[in-house]
Amino acid sequence: MESEMRNSTAVPAGPRTTNAALRRTAGRIAPLLAGTLLALPVVSPAQAQLLRGTLDTTGGGILGTGITVGTTNPGTGILGTGLNVGTTGGGVLGTGVTVGTTNPGTGVLGTGLNVGSTSGGVLGTGLLVGTTGPGEGLLGTGLYLGTVGGIAGGGGGTGGGSAGGTGGTGGGGTGGTGGAGGAGGTGGAGGAGGAGGTAGGGGGNGQGIYIVTGNVAQSQGQTFIADLRLSQLSSATGIAANNSSALAAPVAVGGDALAVGFGSSAAGTASTAVGTGASAVNTGSVALGYAASAQGLGGTAIGTASAASGAGSTALGFVAGATGTGSTAIGAAASAAGNNSVALGNGAAANQANTIAIGANVKTTQANQVAIGNAANTYTLAGVASQASAAAQSGATNFVTTDAAGNLAASAYGPSTIAGLGNRIDSVQSQVNNLEAKTDTMQRYAIQTRKEARQGVAMAIAMATAPMPSAPGKTTWATNGATYRGEWAGGVAVAHRLPTCCVPIAVTAGVAYAGESNVGVRAGLAGEF
Incomplete structure (x- = not known):
């Protein structure tokens, strides 16, 4: 049985406000008492009766001499109404300690501590843990566990609030320094924790208390952590900082x-x-x-x-x-x-x-x-050559020019200008062709004229002159050949003397030929006196 009780023990987070004398005395018995009280909500009636039989002695028991667990007139709770733990004269838990009475004294759990009620069970309706007036209890000043008929529990003192009862609101309205807000009871809402503390969960069943130990930094206000359950974290999470430069806080x-x-x-x-x-x-x-x-x-x-x-x-x-x-x-x-x-x-x-x-x-x-870019860069604009880029253009287009520094500008002419110039060039070309034809004709004429002129010179040179015949009726002849600048000509001449009495007269004729139709002819008279 003692082993069972130890396994059910849940040691409180640590009383901070209990006086030193009571702390030393309660340090040995509080774990056992807390384990007994907190374990009872999940103990069967048979186990509760066995537990009662073990603790219920008048001579000497586990909790000390004269301690009665239960009552001479058991009520409706597991421990019963009017349960006395301790004695009116003096006991382990202090003088006049009563657990579950309508007229409590001063005990290890604080002034006016009520565990149970005149009609409820250990943690039933109307359960008060702490004190109703200013004082210091094991769990804090004015701490309420559970409510009557859904009335909100009181705010927690040093150490924070605790859980609410059925239909109630958690008692952690404003937790004490470092305290945790109370978790809501069945259907209840959790209260907010105080500075450095945590807020309780809502809608629980009396099992929603979560306490995070350690230092919580404050900056420009309070820090609240709502319903933090460290058991739900899959891995460790942390933030590390090193202010080696001793800079100010953000x-x-x-x-x-x-x-x-x-x-x-x-x-x-x-x-x-x-x-x-x-x-x-x-x-x-x-x-x-x-x-x-x-x-x-x-x-x-x-x-x-x-x-x-x-x-x-x-x-x-x-x-x-x-x-x-x-x-x-x-x-x-x-x-x-x-x-x-x-x-x-x-x-x-x-x-x-x-x-x-x-x-x-x-x-x-x-x-x-x-x-x-700079002078060492090259530029690739693949889209410039695309049909889509060409289709996107409208109106006349111009050529882009650049200087040595890479400054770009559009020139005054472009593809349309070149197309117009081409038409003009075609017209000029036609005219040039006509001119060339005429020039060719003139050139051929000039060549022919030059040839004929040279042939004429040659014929003139080749034209022969026949001498005067020696007697009337006589005929003389002569022939010559000549060339001039590549042109050749030949000539023949004759002279016939007429039968005159007084003055000798002769008839002369000559012909010269330079080729083709180039023929020169002459005729004349010759005489002697």
């Missing part, structure tokens, strides 16, 4: 703000600062990372020493900075200082309004500029 000043990390500060409304030294100054700003700073309205800074000071700006990367309104800087040391600017890449800088810098160390030089 500060969340703005409404609905969140600051996590040593030295972090969330000053703006609904702002978030996470990381050592992170700072979120403005409304809706977010700073994430060591020394990250989000000062602009709705700004976002992510990365070590990143800064987003412009309204609606975003800085992402180590030492990235977005200072312009609506600016975005992505990449280590990227800088977007111009309004509506974008810097993308390690060391990229878009410091003028409406500029975009893409690529490592790429920098814009004037407003509204888009800078992509």
Whole structure:
């Protein structure tokens, strides 16, 4: 039986307010008594009777001399109405200790302690554990376990509240320092724990008390843990931090703000600062990372020493900075200082309004500029050659030109201009062809004329002259050949003397030929006087 009782023992979390003398005395008997009382709700009537027979002695018993467990007139409870534990003169539990009487004295469980009622059982209706007035009990001042007819139990003192009875509300309204709120009884609601404590569960059956030991940190208010059941955690969960730099605790000043990390500060409304030294100054700003700073309205800074000071700006990367309104800087040391600017890449800088810098160390030089890559880069735009890109174009198109620095511009002419020029060229070509035909004719004429001219010269040279005949009726002849600039000619001449009396006269004729139809003829008179 003693073994059974020990197995049923549930040692209290530890009385903190009991006086030293009673603590030493109760330290030996409280576990046994607590085990007996807490075990009884699950003990069968036969076991309860056996237990009563063991404890119910008037001479000497387990609990001491003169201790009566039960009554001379048993009532309806397991231990009965009017149960006396201890003696009026003096006993183990103290002078005048009564458990379950209408006129209790002062005992180890506190002043005015009622366990049971005049009509109920051990933990039945109207059960009061603690004191009704200011005092110090084993479980705290004014602690109530159970209620009468569903009336809420009282607030717990040092050590926290406990569980409610059937239909009641847990008695942990405001738990004491380090205490746990009471779990609700059957159909009841659990109460909230005090500073550093826990809240009890609701709707339980008197078995919903959960206590978490250890130090619970407080920052800008109280910490409440509702219905925490460590047995439900599948593995250990923890958060570790090392404030070796001795930085200040995180500060969340703005409404609905969140600051996590040593030295972090969330000053703006609904702002978030996470990381050592992170700072979120403005409304809706977010700073994430060591020394990250989000000062602009709705700004976002992510990365070590990143800064987003412009309204609606975003800085992402180590030492990235977005200072312009609506600016975005992505990449280590990227800088977007111009309004509506974008810097993308390690060391990229878009410091003028409406500029975009893409690529490592790429920098814009004037407003509204888009800078992509450097002189060592090549560019591949596969979609340029697609039919879809061509179909997306409308109207006249122009050629794009560039200078040595890579500045691009559209020229004044394009494919349509070239097409018009082609038509003009075709027209000119037709005219040229006609001109060429005429030129060919002229050339051929010139060549022919030149040839004939040369042949004429040759014929002139070849034209012979016959000498004067020696007597009337005589005929003489002569022939010549000649060449001139590649042209050849030959000539023949004759002279016939007429029968005159006084003056000799001769008739002459000559012919020259240079080929083809080139023939030269001459005729004349010759005389002598």
